[in-house]
Amino acid sequence: MLVRTNYLSKRYTETDGWKLGPYERDGGYKQAKRALGMKRDDLLTEMRAANIRGRGGAGFPMGVKWGFMPWPPKPEKPHYLVINADEGEPGTFKDRTIMELNPHAVVEGCIIGCFGIGAHAAYIYVRDELHLSKARLWGAIKEARAKGYLGDKPFGLDYPVEVYVHTGAGAYICGEETSLLNSLEGRRGEPRLKPPFPAQAGAFGMPTTVNNLETIATVPLALKLGGEAFSKLSDLHHLKDGGVRLFGVSGHVKTPGVFEAAVGLTLRELVYDLGGGVEHGELLGVIPGGSSCPILRPEETVNAPDAKHVLHPWHGKSVLDVPMGVDTYRALGTMLGTCCAIVLSDKADPVLAFHNLMRFYRHESCGQCTPCREGSAWLNRILTRVVDGKAEMEELDRLHEIANNIMGNTICAFGEGTAMPAMGFIKKFRKELEAFVRPEGQGVDRDARARYFPPSRPAARLATARSGPADPRQEHHEMAASRPSSSQPARSSCWRRPGLHGGRQEPDPRRDGPARHHRRHRGHVPAARRRVPRGDPDPGLRRRGGGALPVRHHAARAERRDRDARTPRGARGSSALGHRPGGRRRPATVGLASAASALQDAEPLRRARSRSVGRELFTEQVVPFQLSGALLLVAVVGAMAVARGKQADPPGAPPPGPCQSRRRSPSPPKEGS
Amino acid sequence: MEKTPQVSNEDAAEFTLTADNERELADILSRYPNKQAACIPALHLCQDQNGWVSDAVIAFVAGRLGLSTAHVKGVVTFYTLFNQHPVGQHQVWVCRTLSCALKGADAVLHRCEKKLGIHAGETTKDGKVTLRTAECLASCGTAPMMQVDKDYHENLSLQQVDEILEKLTR
Numbered sequence: 001m002l003v004r005t006n007y008l009s010k011r012y013t014e015t016d017g018w019k020l021g022p023y024e025r026d027g028g029y030k031q032a033k034r035a036l037g038m039k040r041d042d043l044l045t046e047m048r049a050a051n052i053r054g055r056g057g058a059g060f061p062m063g064v065k066w067g068f069m070p071w072p073p074k075p076e077k078p079h080y081l082v083i084n085a086d087e088g089e090p091g092t093f094k095d096r097t098i099m100e101l102n103p104h105a106v107v108e109g110c111i112i113g114c115f116g117i118g119a120h121a122a123y124i125y126v127r128d129e130l131h132l133s134k135a136r137l138w139g140a141i142k143e144a145r146a147k148g149y150l151g152d153k154p155f156g157l158d159y160p161v162e163v164y165v166h167t168g169a170g171a172y173i174c175g176e177e178t179s180l181l182n183s184l185e186g187r188r189g190e191p192r193l194k195p196p197f198p199a200q201a202g203a204f205g206m207p208t209t210v211n212n213l214e215t216i217a218t219v220p221l222a223l224k225l226g227g228e229a230f231s232k233l234s235d236l237h238h239l240k241d242g243g244v245r246l247f248g249v250s251g252h253v254k255t256p257g258v259f260e261a262a263v264g265l266t267l268r269e270l271v272y273d274l275g276g277g278v279e280h281g282e283l284l285g286v287i288p289g290g291s292s293c294p295i296l297r298p299e300e301t302v303n304a305p306d307a308k309h310v311l312h313p314w315h316g317k318s319v320l321d322v323p324m325g326v327d328t329y330r331a332l333g334t335m336l337g338t339c340c341a342i343v344l345s346d347k348a349d350p351v352l353a354f355h356n357l358m359r360f361y362r363h364e365s366c367g368q369c370t371p372c373r374e375g376s377a378w379l380n381r382i383l384t385r386v387v388d389g390k391a392e393m394e395e396l397d398r399l400h401e402i403a404n405n406i407m408g409n410t411i412c413a414f415g416e417g418t419a420m421p422a423m424g425f426i427k428k429f430r431k432e433l434e435a436f437v438r439p440e441g442q443g444v445d446r447d448a449r450a451r452y453f454p455p456s457r458p459a460a461r462l463a464t465a466r467s468g469p470a471d472p473r474q475e476h477h478e479m480a481a482s483r484p485s486s487s488q489p490a491r492s493s494c495w496r497r498p499g500l501h502g503g504r505q506e507p508d509p510r511r512d513g514p515a516r517h518h519r520r521h522r523g524h525v526p527a528a529r530r531r532v533p534r535g536d537p538d539p540g541l542r543r544r545g546g547g548a549l550p551v552r553h554h555a556a557r558a559e560r561r562d563r564d565a566r567t568p569r570g571a572r573g574s575s576a577l578g579h580r581p582g583g584r585r586r587p588a589t590v591g592l593a594s595a596a597s598a599l600q601d602a603e604p605l606r607r608a609r610s611r612s613v614g615r616e617l618f619t620e621q622v623v624p625f626q627l628s629g630a631l632l633l634v635a636v637v638g639a640m641a642v643a644r645g646k647q648a649d650p651p652g653a654p655p656p657g658p659c660q661s662r663r664r665s666p667s668p669p670k671e672g673s
Numbered sequence: 674m675e676k677t678p679q680v681s682n683e684d685a686a687e688f689t690l691t692a693d694n695e696r697e698l699a700d701i702l703s704r705y706p707n708k709q710a711a712c713i714p715a716l717h718l719c720q721d722q723n724g725w726v727s728d729a730v731i732a733f734v735a736g737r738l739g740l741s742t743a744h745v746k747g748v749v750t751f752y753t754l755f756n757q758h759p760v761g762q763h764q765v766w767v768c769r770t771l772s773c774a775l776k777g778a779d780a781v782l783h784r785c786e787k788k789l790g791i792h793a794g795e796t797t798k799d800g801k802v803t804l805r806t807a808e809c810l811a812s813c814g815t816a817p818m819m820q821v822d823k824d825y826h827e828n829l830s831l832q833q834v835d836e837i838l839e840k841l842t843r
Contacts, residue, residue, distance in 0.1 A: 357771055
């Protein structure tokens with residue numbers, strides 16, 4: 001149920017609404033003063049009753065978390081309050097509005113929080129890019145200190161509180177609480193193993209509570225209204241998910257932004273009522289709370305026939321009609337996260353969106369745990385191949401396998417944050433992924449795929465508004481045409497569909513650098529070096545590396561295929577062995593000629609393999625010939641060939657000409673082959 | 674205990690902070706229970722003055738905070754916002770993560786590249802502007818966006834991109 005509220009965002013539109021004056025006019029800092037006069041237990045009871053679920057993504061009850069702190073505090077172990085404002089989750093932009101437009105709520109929340117957990121110092125960890133936010137927070141701290149609300153005797157009471165702003169330096173992982181603590185301590189922002197939990201050994205080895213910035217900014221409000229009254233503002237009070245929170249919506253909606261509403265809003269209301277509806281078409285999917293949450297599709301329905309199930313009241317309804325709560329969304333198989341949704345219209349390509357997100361995770365993995373470091377890179381690499389039209393169907397399964405191997409095998413939740421959206425996309429957009437692999441498309445409307453995206457680029461949007469529909473493609477073509485060097489292919493755009501711009505996109509050495517350019521071409525052994533043309537491709541499968549052959553090679557292959565069809569299998573010579581449809585070579589185990597050809601091809605092939613991108617994923621064996629074995633084989637092959645030459649041709653054998661031409665001469669591999 | 678910093682580049686001129694920044698550093702140090710915690714803010718301070726984090730800066734920070742240069746170097750290489758090479762006078766970051774990409778961040782980046790005559794990751798020949806791509810800058814509701822030095826420019830149209838870049842390159 002949509003209930004717009006105006007507690008946190010009241011002064012958002014006011015000029016100078018972020019200053020102390022307007023904040024105090026609305027009753028600011030009265031709760032902090034009141035809290036410092038309360039008993040700690042009373043404050044905690046109030047906070048537990050308020051049912052404030054952590055706003056940073058995990059949704060842990062804040063009051064309970066405060067209660068984890070050892071009590072009473074030991075003088076040699078000072079407690080710390082750390083506020084997480086390292087907002088970097090794609091799609092999330094709510095904390096920034098609080099820091100910029102309501103910073104005093106944060107400072108007041110810090111005072112109450114410090115008292116609640118027995119700390120005397122609070123650090124607000126703000127990401128470095130948010131310069132305005134930092135300035136506003138420092139300004140608010142300065143104003144509060146000047147008024148005597150911070151310092152040795154806040155409000156004249158004997159409970160010293162200091163609040164500091166600490167900056168990060170551009171690492172998404174520092175939004176994870178333990179890596180944030182490492183970063184605060186001046187180390188690399190790598191997550192720590194838990195236990196010990198921060199409540200036992202956090203910042204500087206002391207008991208620490210880490211709260212999200214919105215969570216702490218909500219505290220004065222909860223205290224003002226009273227815990228239970230605050231919780232009851234929510235539609236999900238019965239699920240212990242209370243109060244009001246900020247909802248964000250971005251992507252393909254008409255009015256993106258941050259909106260304050262009571263908890264219990266549905267996704268449909270967020271997208272259509274607050275977000276103004278889907279831009280550029282129909283709704284394709286929504287990522288409900290920051291990119292780490294698995295995507296939801298509008299056609300999904302809730303299946304909860306069990307009357308005890310959290311979602312039973314919405315059984316049979318669309319997932320868009322389920323109230324956005326921590327527990328309800330967890331039951332749906334996704335997460336509420338930060339409550340900031342990214343909307344994709346059906347003009348957006350989910351595969352490109354998937355690729356975009358995986359690039360993000362690959363970039364942001366801190367590299368501490370192998371499954372995450374390697375897995376995120378693999379996911380990104382395979383998706384790059386998918387988007388470039390070079391992937392094979394089995395690689396889609398590999399995507400799922402890799403994501404599954406990241407799950408639960410990492411120190412922090414970043415691994416899950418990568419794997420869960422990946423598995424969501426693979427499960428829910430399998431057809432679209434397959435369409436990238438299979439150019440013929442299976443069950444996917446090719447015309448629809450060829451539709452252009454994005455139409456939302458600003459110039460095009462303006463042009464459309466002024467003079468009717470404009471062709472947004474023009475912009476792209478103009479840009480491509482005006483590239484400094486026309487010999488370079490147009491840079492592959494994340495949002496260009498392969499179907500539109502001539503199928504496969506050429507690698508761009510300018511962007512990729514020589515190394516990556518090379519890597520992309522690993523599968524391709526130059527025709528000049530290839531002693532035996534690879535096997536004939538099955539039309540249903542993508543050939544790896546074969547696509548780069550000149551046209552005349554394809555013609556030659558077709559000719560050979562015809563010949564093979566005419567030739568009995570046993571008499572085919574090398575082409576019948578060691579190859580299989582799809583161009584993949586299997587270990588040569590039978591036949592003489594095949595042994596020879598395998599011998600000749602083993603070395604370059606193995607080299608090509610060891611270099612090949614993503615090939616390490618494949619379980620196929622490397623051709624099992626070593627140099628010593630090879631020499632032995634040469635001798636045997638030579639002897640057999642002599643013996644074979646003496647045999648009469650079997651009756652019904654094809655004319656020797658073409659067959660002979662295909663047969664390899666059993667000589668040892670040349671230098672450098 | 675103050676450790677002797679190991680300077681990898683012997684020729685690097687010694688780095689010193691201006692008087693104002695010295696005061697700022699003292700203020701930073703006063704906020705934390707130990708010196709190590711000031712590592713990142715101190716590096717920011719030095720980078721603001723020097724433009725990038727050179728070996729001399731690393732040695733300076735390590736010496737001041739009583740850390741090994743290896744530790745400081747480790748910190749510098751972990752975080753993306755510390756420039757390990759000299760950069761242009763102005764830095765332009767174009768966000769290209771999902772929300773911005775859906776709203777045409779690609780076109781903004783193309784326009785920047787075209788206008789500046791460089792590719793993302795490069796600096797213009799006159800050393801004025803460094804163009805970079807960024808992952809989510811927490812401005813998803815006002816996409817597409819770019820950050821120029823310390824300012825956010827949001828809800829960009831390509832005309833606005835041109836205007837912003839013209840101001841920078843003038």
